[in-house]
Amino acid sequence: MSTDTDSVDLVDDLTVGHVAQAALIAAFVGAGAYVSFPIPFSAVPVTLQVLGVFLAGIVLGPVWGVVSMLLYLTVGAIGLPVFAGGGAGLGTLLGPTAGYLWSYPIAAGLIGAVVHRGTDLRDPADVSLPVIVGALVAGTVVIYALGVAGLVAVAGYELAGAVSAGALVFVPGEVLKTAVAAAIAKSGALPTR
Amino acid sequence: MVTYEPGPSLAHEFDPRAKLAFQTGFAVAAFGRGTLPGLAAVTLVALAALAAARLSPLRALVAFRFPLLLLALSPVFAAVRLGPPWLDFGAAVDPALASYRVVPVLLVSAAYVRTTPVRESRAALQRVVPGKAGRVLGAGTAIAVRFFPVLLADLRRTREAMAVRLGDERALGERLRVTALAGVTRAFDRADRLSLALRARCFAWNPTLPALRFRRRDAALCVIAVLLALSPLI
Known part of the structure; x- marks a missing residue:
């Protein structure tokens, strides 16, 4: 056993809270992949995973939202089965769904930056509905644009095939998730820092 | 689902940093190869990695059924035509090869996950970053x-x-x-x-991490990783 004999460098109280929140939201996004709800007239069920990405941006803001999503990708890469369908491993981050996964930090950062207009967080219930919906739509566009790009680059899809297999089938679910995330943000029930 | 299981396999013995380096080098090698002989070679290396981890290839493939389904759809989408001749197999060859490159990468990452406990991965990450x-x-x-x-x-x-x-x-x-x-x-x-x-409990920036031992065999694995990463240039 080795022991670190340097003096103890304490983490300041605010950062402890931020790290804990970012890690817990990362775990929530991972757990959300296992909670699926069937949608009528659609073969693809809705999971809480992308909803978790939206909420990470809204509750954690642009800085810690990004950190949280990077933690999510890291725990998946080292083997916790947090990716869609219980996937894990570095290979998944380089596989056909790589575009979607790598877009999560960008989407959470973008949503956080638009909702909070900077790094100082404000109560999402005070933000106007069009701003929240705009942020969520922009985040969704980022996720699916990068997801489709990943399918084209990694799996050799043609653009039309990638858009139909990787984006259009998810549209009903995404519309619903955007509405739900906006309702949650405006409800005033979300925890704030 | 493939998760960590303790065991006596060769892959369990390696340092997680060396295994991470190997995965990275292997991914570069696999993505740099578009030809059939090249892909056959990386497949053999991936099967060797699975054997070293004592993990059945079938079990690893089942764990990745969701990405594999997406990979399998790519040549199907390329081959189907909305009119005669309906199916164009020639158009499916390139997407099939592109898709297949990912399969050995997924298998090698399954070998890592099967043989590396989370606390060792965490210690490796904290030392590398x-x-x-x-x-x-x-x-x-x-x-x-x-x-x-x-x-x-x-x-x-x-x-x-x-x-x-x-x-x-x-x-x-x-x-x-x-x-x-x-x-x-x-x-x-x-x-x-x-x-x-x-x-x-005085949460500190400098906690005592589990000890990692970087031995000669780990250095050898890193050399193999570098050679794999350089292999597409040959």
Whole structure:
């Protein structure tokens, strides 16, 4: 056993809270992949995973939202089965769904930056509905644009095939998730820092 | 699903940093190869990695059924035509080769996951990523791994509680809202309690990490990783 004999460098109280929140939201996004709800007239069920990405941006803001999503990708890469369908491993981050996964930090950062207009967080219930919906739509566009790009680059899809297999089938679910995330943000029930 | 299992295999003995380097070098080699002989060679290396981890290839493939389905659809989409001749197999060759490159990479990452405990991966990450970024990554990863099953149980309990109150007859949007809000609220409650506990126990930037031993065999694995990464240039 080795022991670190340097003096103890304490983490300041605010950062402890931020790290804990970012890690817990990362775990929530991972757990959300296992909670699926069937949608009528659609073969693809809705999971809480992308909803978790939206909420990470809204509750954690642009800085810690990004950190949280990077933690999510890291725990998946080292083997916790947090990716869609219980996937894990570095290979998944380089596989056909790589575009979607790598877009999560960008989407959470973008949503956080638009909702909070900077790094100082404000109560999402005070933000106007069009701003929240705009942020969520922009985040969704980022996720699916990068997801489709990943399918084209990694799996050799043609653009039309990638858009139909990787984006259009998810549209009903995404519309619903955007509405739900906006309702949650405006409800005033979300925890704030 | 492939997760870590303790065992006596050769792959268990390697340092996680060497295994991470090998995965990276292997991915570069696999993505740099577009020809059939090249892909056959990387497949053999991937099967050797699985054998070293004593993991059955079939079990690894089943664990990746979701990405494999997406990969399999790519040549199908390329081959189907909306008119005569309906199926153009020639057009499917390139997408099939492009898709197949990913399969050995997935298999090698399964071998890593099967043979590396999370705490060793965390220690490796914290040593490889410098400064406070590495420390936040290390601590955050450890916390997220610990709380993942707890939050999953929270979400399942919320759904069960909703179902026994006939809440599963509500509209889909309403069910999603209730479950997601309960999940985030629980996550924040747990984060608050955890951060209080961490502060009470003097949570530090420089914790004592599990010891990692980088031996000659790990250096050899790193050399193989570099050679693999350079192999597409040959």
